[in-house]
Amino acid sequence: MVTLTIDGQRIQxxxxxxxxxxxxDHNIYIPTLCVNEAVSPYGACRLCLVEVTKKERQRLVASCLYFVEEGLIVRTDSERIALIRGMIIELLLARCPKAGEVQxxxxxLGVRESRFRVEDENNLCVLCALCTRVCQEVVGQSAISLVNPGTDREVAIPFYDxxxxxxxxxxxxxxxxxEAIKLEDVGDTRIITMPNCRLEFKLKQCxxxxxYWAPEKQLEYMIKKANISPKVFDLCPDCRE
Amino acid sequence: MTTEVREIEDSVGAVLARYQRDEGFLVSILQDVQTKLNYLPREALLKVSQGMEVPLSRVYSVATFFKAFSLKPRGRHLLHVCMGTACHVRGAVRVLDRIEQELGIGSGETTRDLEYTLETVNCVGACALGPVVVVDGEYAGQMTSDKVKHLLESFD
Incomplete structure (x- = not known):
């Protein structure tokens, strides 16, 4: 166990x-956009910025990636942090003005409008990389990744096709x-819509x-991964004995 | 399988043979493949992914991230026109214009005969020589639009 101070509170x-x-754990609020317990932290959104003081030196770190240390003094809401967080959220607002979570x-955080120009008002992707991380870490498929550098960065399947x-x-x-990535089942087809492509998959009928209860490809994957009999998935869950 | 694809796969295979199966070598491997093939064809990335047992999306992510990698065929000669501040104020724009005229391509493009690829860079660290054009790694300094034609001819 280590002891540290967060916003004046001594914490173990x-x-x-x-x-x-x-x-x-101590009900201290830090805003985040790219954190989800299902996947490992990544530090993409930078909203979780906090100020740490060590040996009388202060610096800003991403709290989702920074481990607790003995004697560390942490501030989660100083003037400096508010300023930078405000800037980040303004940038995000200009990038994704229609994204509910960003709004x-x-x-x-008390930010009403962005001083920055909106480039594409329909852009919903904040590049948090939750999708690519869940595909890699939880599903184990890595079907999508972040491609291109800088301002061209986006989520995509290899070669976009x-x-x-x-x-x-x-x-x-x-x-x-x-909701930058959307999923819809229409009849015998599952449609996954990404910012730059639309994928269609066949659903299996009971x-x-x-x-039509599950994508055929997903069932094949589960059968292979868990080494189970394909018969298990003959019927939908509701019709199984 | 076409002979072209086989050639690509053989080249990639030869590169992979020199490396351990460690994702950490991905950039080095792609560099070697590009040195051999002059660019990174789709088949090469597929082969690297299979050979390294790294997801294709990961290979594609790395290949598209670095400006040094090209997924499109590149010319036999690489022209880098420096657009840094020092070169810019000394007329790099005019130099670039003239090269684009002479070759009939824009920045980031390759001539149809695959002889030249033209790219701009933001500074090559030789500001005193500006405007600078780097041709196949060779620095040509104090470039002017009048000297462009001579420069291109010298590399034929």
Whole structure:
């Protein structure tokens, strides 16, 4: 156990805990956009910025990636932090003016409008990389990744056309905080819409009740991964004995 | 399988043979492949992904991230026109204009005969020589639009 101070509160935390986790355990609010317990921290959104003081030196760190240390003094809401967070949220607002999660955070941080020019008002992707992380770490497929540098950065499948690795599970759409990736089942087809492409996958029909209940590719993947009999997935969950 | 694809796969195979199967070598491997093939064809990235057992999306992510990698065929000669501040004020724009005219391509493009690829860079660290054009790694300093034609001819 290490002892540290967050916003004047003396806190004990297990070694290997991040500042963000320690703060949240004690009901101290730090805004985040790219954190999800399902995947490892990544430090993309920078909203979780906090000020740490060590040996009388102050610096700003991303609390989702910074581990607790003995004697560390942490401030989660100084004037300097408010200024920088405000700037980040303004940039995010200009990038994704229609993203609900961004709007909510801006409201909570007291930012009403962005001083920056909106380039594409329909852009919903904040590049938090939750989708690529969940695909890699949880699903284990890495069907999508972040491509291109700098201002051209975006989520994409390889070559923008190769969806071989995608099993249509929809984890990316589920975890996306801003609905930049959408999932829709229409009849016998699952449609996954990403900012730059639209993917279609066949759904398996239950021979008993006729519902299209799961993507064929996902079932094949599960059968292979768990080494189970394909018979398990003959019927939909509702029709199984 | 076409002979072209086989050639690409053989080249990649030869590069992979020199490396351990460690994702950390990905950039070095792609550099070697590009040195051999002059660019990174789709088949090469597929082969690297298979050979290294690294997801294709990861290979594609790395290949598109660095400006040094090109997914499109590049010319036999690489022209880098420096657009840094020092070169800029000394007329780099005019030099670039003239090169684009002479070659009939824009920045970032390759001539149809695959002889030249033209790119701009933001500073090559030789400001005293500006305007600078780097041709196949050779620095040509104090470039003027009048000297461009001579420069291009000297590399034929």
């Amino acid at each position: 935390a297990e070694e290997g805990t991040t500042l963000l986790e320690a703060a949240r 909510e955070l801006a409201k909570r 190769n969806s071989d690795a995608c099993i249509a599970c929809g984890s990316c759409a589920y975890i996306c905080p801003t 021979p008993k009740c006729g519902t």
